[in-house]
Amino acid sequence: MNAVSILSTLEFGVVFGMLALSMYSALSTGLLSMASIMFAGCGAFLFAQLTDGLGWPPVLVLLCAAAIGGVAAIVLSALLLHLESHYIAMATIAIVLMTRVAVLNLPAVTGGVNGTPILTELSPLYIAGALLVAVWVFARLRRSRYGLASELAREDTTVASTLGVNIRWLRTVSFIISGCVGGLVGALLASLYGYIDADTFSMDLAFTALAAVVLGGAFHWLGPLIGGVVFTILPELLRGWFERADQLVDGVILVVIMIFLPRGLVDPLRWKQLVRRLRGRGEPGDGMPAGPAAAEPAQRTATEAIGS
Amino acid sequence: MELLFQQLLNGLSLGSVYAIFAIGFGLIFANMGILNVAQGSYATWGVIPTYLLSRAGVPLWIALPAGLAGAALIGLLAEWLAFKPLRDRNAGMLGSIIIAVGIWIILLALGEIVLGPNPSAMPSGAFPSVPLDVLGLKIPPIFLLNWVALAVVAVGLTLFLSRTRFGASIRSVGFKADSAAIVGVDTRVVLSVTAMIAAAIAGLSGILYSFTANNVSFTVGEGLMLKGFAAVVIGGFGNVKGAVVAGVAIGVIEALTQQYLSSTFRDAITFGLMLLFLVVRPQGIFGELKASRA
Numbered sequence: 001m002n003a004v005s006i007l008s009t010l011e012f013g014v015v016f017g018m019l020a021l022s023m024y025s026a027l028s029t030g031l032l033s034m035a036s037i038m039f040a041g042c043g044a045f046l047f048a049q050l051t052d053g054l055g056w057p058p059v060l061v062l063l064c065a066a067a068i069g070g071v072a073a074i075v076l077s078a079l080l081l082h083l084e085s086h087y088i089a090m091a092t093i094a095i096v097l098m099t100r101v102a103v104l105n106l107p108a109v110t111g112g113v114n115g116t117p118i119l120t121e122l123s124p125l126y127i128a129g130a131l132l133v134a135v136w137v138f139a140r141l142r143r144s145r146y147g148l149a150s151e152l153a154r155e156d157t158t159v160a161s162t163l164g165v166n167i168r169w170l171r172t173v174s175f176i177i178s179g180c181v182g183g184l185v186g187a188l189l190a191s192l193y194g195y196i197d198a199d200t201f202s203m204d205l206a207f208t209a210l211a212a213v214v215l216g217g218a219f220h221w222l223g224p225l226i227g228g229v230v231f232t233i234l235p236e237l238l239r240g241w242f243e244r245a246d247q248l249v250d251g252v253i254l255v256v257i258m259i260f261l262p263r264g265l266v267d268p269l270r271w272k273q274l275v276r277r278l279r280g281r282g283e284p285g286d287g288m289p290a291g292p293a294a295a296e297p298a299q300r301t302a303t304e305a306i307g308s
Numbered sequence: 309m310e311l312l313f314q315q316l317l318n319g320l321s322l323g324s325v326y327a328i329f330a331i332g333f334g335l336i337f338a339n340m341g342i343l344n345v346a347q348g349s350y351a352t353w354g355v356i357p358t359y360l361l362s363r364a365g366v367p368l369w370i371a372l373p374a375g376l377a378g379a380a381l382i383g384l385l386a387e388w389l390a391f392k393p394l395r396d397r398n399a400g401m402l403g404s405i406i407i408a409v410g411i412w413i414i415l416l417a418l419g420e421i422v423l424g425p426n427p428s429a430m431p432s433g434a435f436p437s438v439p440l441d442v443l444g445l446k447i448p449p450i451f452l453l454n455w456v457a458l459a460v461v462a463v464g465l466t467l468f469l470s471r472t473r474f475g476a477s478i479r480s481v482g483f484k485a486d487s488a489a490i491v492g493v494d495t496r497v498v499l500s501v502t503a504m505i506a507a508a509i510a511g512l513s514g515i516l517y518s519f520t521a522n523n524v525s526f527t528v529g530e531g532l533m534l535k536g537f538a539a540v541v542i543g544g545f546g547n548v549k550g551a552v553v554a555g556v557a558i559g560v561i562e563a564l565t566q567q568y569l570s571s572t573f574r575d576a577i578t579f580g581l582m583l584l585f586l587v588v589r590p591q592g593i594f595g596e597l598k599a600s601r602a
Contacts, residue, residue, distance in 0.1 A: 032402045079587050086343045086401045090537060091586050093345060097534055098579045105576065203530075207413050214406055247417035254410030258403060259393045 008192075009232055011124055014131050015188045017228025019205070020212035021134060022181040024224040027213060029167075029174040030154040032089040034206040035076055036182040038099045039069035041201035043186025045103075045110050048196065051120040058122055062130065062187050069183020070176050077175040081168060096206050103198040115197025122191040130184055137177075138221035150174060204247070211250045214257050217264020226266060314445055315563045321451040323559020324458040325517045329532045330539035330551035331461055332509030338546025339482030339502050341401060342391060346408045347510050348533025349415035350386075354379035354511020355518045355528055356422055362434040371434070375515050376508045383507020386411050387500055419526035427525035435519055450519045457516060461509060462552050478502050534575075538582035544592025554593065 019036060026033035043065035050056045050064060076095070080088050103110045110116060141147050153160040153170055161167050190196050208231050216227025235246035257264065329351065336344045358375030362368065390407045435453075439446040469475040480488040481498045489495050510529075517532055518524045539558055543550025558578055565574050585592065 030402075032405060079583065083586060083590050086405065087541075087586065087590060089402065089405050090343055090345070090541075091583070094534060094537065094579060094582060097530075098576070101575045101579070105573075207409065210406065210409060211413075242421075244417040244420055247413055251410045251413030251417065254413065255390050255407055258407050258410065259390070259397070262397065262403065 007124060009236060010229075011127050011192060013229035013232035014127055014225070015185055015192060015228075016208060016212060016232050017225035018131065018134055018181060018188070019185045019209045020216065020224035020228045021138065021221060022178045022185060023209050023213050024218055024221065025138075025174050025178040025181060026171075027218045028154060029150040029171045030085060030157065031081075031171055031174065032085065032092075033175070033178060034089075034092040034096045034203075034210070035073070035175075036178055036185075036209060037096045037201050037203075037206045038076075038092075039072050039179045039182025040186030040189060040205075041099050041103065042068045042072050043183030044190035044196050044201070045116065045186075046183075047120075047187035047190045048116045048118055049109065052118065058120070058126055062126065062184060065187035066180040066184040069179040069181070069186065071179070072183070073176045073179025074172075076179075077172045081171050081175065093203075093206075096201070096203055099201055100198045103201070111197065113198070115195055115200075117195050118190050118193065120191060121194065122188065126191075127188055130188060134181060134184075135221065135225075141177075142221065146170070146173065207247070207250055211254050213264075214254055215264060217266040219263060220266045220268050223264050223266035227264075310444055311567065315567045316560060317445060317447060317451065319560030319563030320556060321454045321559070322517075322520060322563065323556035324454040325513050325520060325555075326532070326535040326539050326559050327458055327552045327555025328461050328516065329510060329513035329536035330543065330555045331465060331548055332506045332513065333533075333536045334540050334543075334546050334548070334551050335465070335509065336503065336506040337540070339478050340391070340499060340506075341482070342404045342408060343401065344408050344506070345405060345533065346386065346411040346415060347506070347536065348529030348531075349412050349419065350379050350382055350507045350510040350529070351514030351517070351532050352419045352526055352529035353382045353415060354508075354514040355524060356419065358515050359423075359428075359430060359518070359524050362431050368434055372515060376511050379511025379514070380504040380508040382415065383503045383510075384500060386507075387503035391503070392496075392499070416526065416530075419529075423524065423526045425526075427523055427527075429522045429524055430519055450516070454516050454520060457512060458552065458556075461512070462548055465505075465509075466548050474498075474501070535578060538578050540592075541582050541590070542585050542592055544594040547592065547594050550592050550594040 019040060022036040022039065023033060026036075046065050046068050047061055050061045051058065056064075076092075080091050083091065104112055106112070107114075149160065149165045149170055152163065153165055153167055157167055160170075186201075189200070193200060209228075212227030212231045213224045214227070215230060216223030216225065218224070231250070234249060238245040238249060263270065329347070332350075333344065333347050336342055336347065354375040356375075357378035358368075358371045361371035361374055366374075390411055391404060394403055394407050436449045439448045441447075467475075469479060477488065477493045477498045478501070480491070480493055481495050481502075485495050485499075488498075510532075513532060513536075514528055518528055535558055536555070539551055539555035541554075542558070543552070543554030558581075561577060561581070562574050565577050569577075
């Protein structure tokens with residue numbers, strides 16, 4: 001691998017990671033949403049119109065892409081968030097498939113069947129900048145009242161609403177964040193791909209992003225980013241094995257992780273337990289080294305925590 | 309006028325296939341608590357054995373059951389290898405959706421490996437294709453098969469669930485698995501059989517669809533899953549009557565849109581209708597049969 005292809009792989013890894021981050025934002029309040037793909041589609045085609053069509057400066061366009069993703073998220077949340085969480089999941093899958101139909105039927109904006117070539121190529125600095133902003137936002141949110149409320153809402157919506165958390169509002173906010181990140185990712189993806197059409201924003205992309213979130217873990221913003229990088233490198237390594245190998249691996253990893261490591265790779269709770277256990281062993285005079293660990297409540301699985 | 313009636317017939321035929329799929333989709337949701345997004349790929353995996361056998365010259369009365377058995381086997385494997393281990397961990401519904409997405413990805417990729425990327429069609433001799441002429445309307449024999457199949461599946465499943473002992477076990481496990489186990493229902497067997505029935509129904513709809521639309525490809529199930537989901541949303545989850553009415557209605561609406569508006573609008577209208585129902589009446593026309601299930 002030469003330096004150019006390493007840089008390009010890294011760029012894709014970061015952008016896929018941010019797409020997974022968009023899905024994570026919804027998942028962190030207990031919503032499984034594939035709508036990130038639709039937000040990305042909005043951002044991407046807006047990017048094409050504004051940079052190549054009107055020649056706007058990239059920073060402004062990226063902001064607009066994030067904004068249009070956010071607006072799309074507001075519309076969707078008004079339509080969908082009153083539903084039970086499993087209906088929302090299925091409805092967002094339908095929305096990904098409708099995105100394809102919409103792209104094909106709006107040739108004035110999207111180029112229809114022919115797609116849209118992207119002439120502007122952003123420098124990697126923009127991707128790095130977007131990543132820094134996203135990480136800063138998510139790190140701040142995690143320590144905020146919002147972060148606390150969303151963790152609670154995901155563990156148990158009834159408890160959360162009893163304690164005065166407005167679940168509907170919380171989920172709307174998480175959806176809008178998901179939309180803004182998604183729109184931004186769409187613009188970055190457009191510049192990376194150099195060509196976008198109806199098949200760019202397909203179920204395959206949703207599958208990859210979901211696999212990245214599940215592998216990395218949906219309990220810390222670092223998880224989706226790591227998952228995104230892994231799922232960019234993995235297809236590169238598998239290339240040439242046999243056809244569709246990367247897809248198969250996506251699916252197998254999803255199933256295996258959900259059964260054997262349901263909280264994903266990056267799991268703050270497990271770290272805390274590990275640290276506590278190590279400390280418990282390190283203390284002299286402690287007769288029961290396994291004591292603190294045994295006193296720990298049974299570890300909740302991701303799916304339990306995500307909410308049934 | 310004749311064109312209108314012909315399109316109505318086409319719609320009724322395609323709609324029956326959607327309805328069959330929706331029945332299977334609703335069955336697994338109502339009785340196993342799984343929103344099985346992999347159901348579409350079960351349909352594809354029902355088509356694959358039938359297609360391969362028909363191409364090898366095997367008559368349909370062997371190839372069709374082989375397809376159903378293939379789909380049922382896939383459903384059983386998915387239940388044993390993925391859904392059951394997850395259930396043993398007491399996972400919630402979102403966990404099972406994620407697992408189902410994993411199965412969907414795997415089956416889709418395997419389907420493309422077996423069938424190749426390009427669509428083909430069932431061999432021409434596999435099923436009689438000379439249309440019957442009734443009052444100037446053309447009715448291909450496959451239309452009759454679709455209608456008969458829908459009637460058999462809808463009536464058969466309703467009777468099976470409501471009149472037989474095993475049907476009662478299925479409903480009791482769907483209502484509350486722990487209580488069912490206490491009164492002596494072997495939940496493992498019941499869940500495995502339910503998964504197989506639902507998968508075989510999906511396989512049947514896939515096979516009928518590929519004959520009706522004259523299309524065999526690894527993406528056959530994708531379209532069916534969306535139409536099926538739309539039908540289930542519009543008709544109400546776990547409700548056989550709702551699935552039948554909504555599925556047939558979607559088929560008719562599609563056929564008429566294609567004829568009088570444009571074929572590109574076809575999917576948009578189905579999905580628009582589904583979104584409308586999700587927003588305005590998420591329990592569907594006939595409501596979710598939760599209270600009366602057990």
